[in-house]
């Protein structure tokens with residue numbers, strides 16, 4: 001086999017999944033991760049569709065189920081905390097006969113890392129600073145580790161991918177702000193809502209508390225045009241933006257906002273999509289959010305796992321022809337990603353209605369159970385591009 005050593009940048013969701021499958025196919029993967037440990041923050045995400053099959057074949061589905069948030073509903077409340085709408089998530093899931101599991105993003109990342117750590121070399125607290133590819137391989141300079149040569153390189157380093165910047169060009173050419181900023185932080189203990197997510201909306205803003213199995217999580221989202229000097233690494237700026245966006249909000253927002261200003265675990269970013277004409281150049285390919293972020297509402301983690309599985313399978317099928325393997329991976333995986341990138345606006349309209357009227361209609365709709373809740377479920381599915389089961393079609 002010519003292309004045996006593969007460097008993967010990023011140990012989020014896509015990176016460890018790819019490392020696992022490459023190793024299973026006989027490659028020698030190395031993963032470089034900028035952070036010193038697997039990062040633990042982020043909202044709960046869903047493992048669904050093809051990702052369930054991938055996880056089953058990795059033998060990690062029981063661990064994923066054990067880490068499931070087990071949320072049974074989502075309550076919408078007004079400024080006084082009074083319920084004004086509700087979605088029965090348990091009923092929707094069982095009506096759909098779904099095998100999907102919702103779990104904290106950080107738990108999924110840890111499970112995938114645990115499954116792959118013995119099959120790959122991991123370099124934490126390091127990152128690529130320079131790349132040079134030629135016909136026979138890619139020379140990589142790291143920030144800390146000595147310079148090395150690899151047969152192939154895969155950028156699985158997320159929305160703000162360094163591999164994409166170094167080999168395809170600046171982020172501004174590929175990353176599209178979707179008009180929303182989002183923040184999450186852990187609350188460090190249980191929340192009294194039991195197994196229900198509680199959300200408070202004002203026009204263009206949403207604040208939610210997710211019980212997340214006793215380790216509750218706060219979620220903020222607000223509509224805003226792109227902030228001109230936005231820096232995804234500047235936590236001070238994130239805290240200022242959050243404070244300004246929610247300054248006059250009621251319910252429990254003042255308390256959550258105060259905590260966000262003290263938090264050392266705040267995740268804040270623009271909700272963005274990534275669109276590139278091609279996902280590979282020579283011996284370098286992109287995967288997960290780096291290639292095709294679908295944004296907050298669009299199944300990014302499940303797609304990242306499915307894409308990693310496909311990329312490894314195509315490389316194994318054409319071990320001496322990486323260009324063919326990259327082309328096949330891209331054409332297969334784009335067919336999954338494309339439709340999901342289309343429907344994000346509908347999901348945003350339901351979770352973060354832009355107007356007072358929109359908030360009222362959404363709340364009313366959830367009270368007209370079950371038809372309206374099914375419609376809402378359909379809205380989410382549409383946003384994710386999957387086909388509704390016949391009995392839920394309204």
Ligand SMILES: Cc1cc2nc3c(=O)[nH]c(=O)nc-3n(C[C@H](O)[C@H](O)[C@H](O)COP(=O)(O)OP(=O)(O)OC[C@H]3O[C@@H](n4cnc5c(N)ncnc54)[C@H](O)[C@@H]3O)c2cc1C
Nearest residue numbers: 010011012013014034042043127157158162288289296300
């Ligand atoms: C901390 C965190 C919190 C998140 N929270 C949310 C959320 O609340 N809601 C949501 O919808 N999505 C969130 N995401 C994005 C979500 O995880 C992805 O959409 C999805 O999981 C796709 O996975 P991925 O592996 O492509 O990217 P990611 O999960 O983003 O993983 C990318 C990995 O690459 C690492 N990395 C970044 N730059 C470099 C570099 N230069 N060199 C080496 N490694 C690098 C990152 O530390 C990370 O571990 C979050 C991502 C992160 C990293």
